[in-house]
Amino acid sequence: MASTIRVRATASGETTEVQALIQHPMDSGFVKDAKGEIIPPHFIRELTFEYDGKSVFVADWGAAVSKDPYVKFSFKGGKKGEDLKISWVDNQGQSDTTTAKIQ
Amino acid sequence: MMACAPLEILMTITDNGFSATRRLILQGVAAVALVGPGNLGFGLAPAFAAANDKYPEDAFKAKGDADAIKALYGKAAEPSDKVKLDAPEIAENGAVVPISVSTTLADVTSISFLVSENPNALAASYRIPAGTMPSVANRLKMAKTSNVIAIVEAGGKLYSATKEVKVTVGGCGG
Numbered sequence: 001m002a003s004t005i006r007v008r009a010t011a012s013g014e015t016t017e018v019q020a021l022i023q024h025p026m027d028s029g030f031v032k033d034a035k036g037e038i039i040p041p042h043f044i045r046e047l048t049f050e051y052d053g054k055s056v057f058v059a060d061w062g063a064a065v066s067k068d069p070y071v072k073f074s075f076k077g078g079k080k081g082e083d084l085k086i087s088w089v090d091n092q093g094q095s096d097t098t099t100a101k102i103q
Numbered sequence: 104m105m106a107c108a109p110l111e112i113l114m115t116i117t118d119n120g121f122s123a124t125r126r127l128i129l130q131g132v133a134a135v136a137l138v139g140p141g142n143l144g145f146g147l148a149p150a151f152a153a154a155n156d157k158y159p160e161d162a163f164k165a166k167g168d169a170d171a172i173k174a175l176y177g178k179a180a181e182p183s184d185k186v187k188l189d190a191p192e193i194a195e196n197g198a199v200v201p202i203s204v205s206t207t208l209a210d211v212t213s214i215s216f217l218v219s220e221n222p223n224a225l226a227a228s229y230r231i232p233a234g235t236m237p238s239v240a241n242r243l244k245m246a247k248t249s250n251v252i253a254i255v256e257a258g259g260k261l262y263s264a265t266k267e268v269k270v271t272v273g274g275c276g277g
Contacts, residue, residue: 015236028244030222045158056235062163064218064226064244066199072240073229 007100009084016078016102018049018057020086021070028063043091044069050085051078078102162225168217168252171225172261175215180254180261183208188253188264194245197270203240204264208257211237215256220249245270 004023009016022044029041047059047069056075078084080102087097162175172180186206194200204214214237215228226243237255245251248269255262 026244028222030246055230055232057232058230059241060158060163060228060230062223062226064221064223066242066244070240070242072203073235074238075235077234 003098004096005086005088005098007084007086007098009078009100009102011078011080011102015074015076016051016084017072017074018084019070019072020047020049021068022047022088022096023068024088024090026063026065026067026069030063041091044088045091047071047088048086049073050087051075051082056084156230159225159228162228163223165225166223168219168224168250171217171223172215172252172254175225175228176254176256176261178261180263182264183255183262184264186253186255186262186264188251188266189240190251190266190268193269193271195271197245197247197272199242200245200251200268200270201240201242202251202253202268203238204253204255205236205238206255206257206262208237208255208262210258211255213254213256214239215254216241216243217252217254218243218245218249219252221246224252 006021007018009018024044025042026044027039027042029038031039033039041063043063043065044061047061048055049057057073059071061069082102083099084102085097085099087095089095159175162171165171165174169179185208186204188202188204190202191200202216204216211231213228213230216226217224218226221244227241229239231237237257245268248267250265250267253264
């Protein structure tokens with residue numbers, strides 16, 4: 001299975017546009033399962049994008065972010081072929097990290 | 104009892120092909136193992152929202168929008184037409200509501216999204232370092248028809264835009 005993080009970072013002109021899609025249940029803790037038991041909260045709390053050793057974007061998320069979250073932003077700078085590092089941590093202490101080449 | 108409808112992936116992103124592991128499956132197992140009554144005390148650790156570099160635990164636990172904004176920023180926001188909030192008039196599926204914000208304001212340091220009628224109003228808060236554009240798109244869950252509020256922190260002040268989104272099918276937990 002591939003990484004939970006899929007990223008497309010595209011440099012054009014002075015800016016780099018980043019779109020990320022992450023596989024995560026993002027359970028809110030308000031939903032019950034088939035047996036009527038509450039599905040405990042399980043959601044990504046922090047998602048960080050780093051370029052050139054610096055954070056370019058940090059997301060603090062609550063349980064109201066949709067399942068398999070998507071986010072889009074842009075930053076100044078970023079060259080084709082260079083690395084963008086993406087990592088997340090959820091409320092149960094699980095995490096994932098990946099590196100994407102800017103296109 | 105139905106779960107969230109499977110999410111249609113609205114866009115195609117190339118898989119960057121890294122790290123072929125079974126991590127997801129293992130995580131699922133670990134998640135089940137981790138969950139127990141003993142974990143309930145977890146969230147009681149003190150959280151300080153003021154600093155801009157720490158997860159704002161208290162703000163995400165606040166019930167109403169005003170309380171959440173106060174817990175997150177310590178002050179109230181003023182409406183501004185320079186904050187552009189883009190959200191659908193009607194969301195057919197409350198589980199996946201595409202919402203984006205952009206602004207022409209300068210010196211933006213953070214952008215936050217709140218859904219007033221959700222059990223916890225604050226949905227997401229984004230830290231915007233210098234050099235990053237003040238524009239964010241994401242997808243949020245909405246329990247029912249509600250105002251969506253975007254907050255932009257710029258030059259130490261708070262600006263907001265509000266829009267009502269009608270939800271025909273509540274998203275997960277409604």
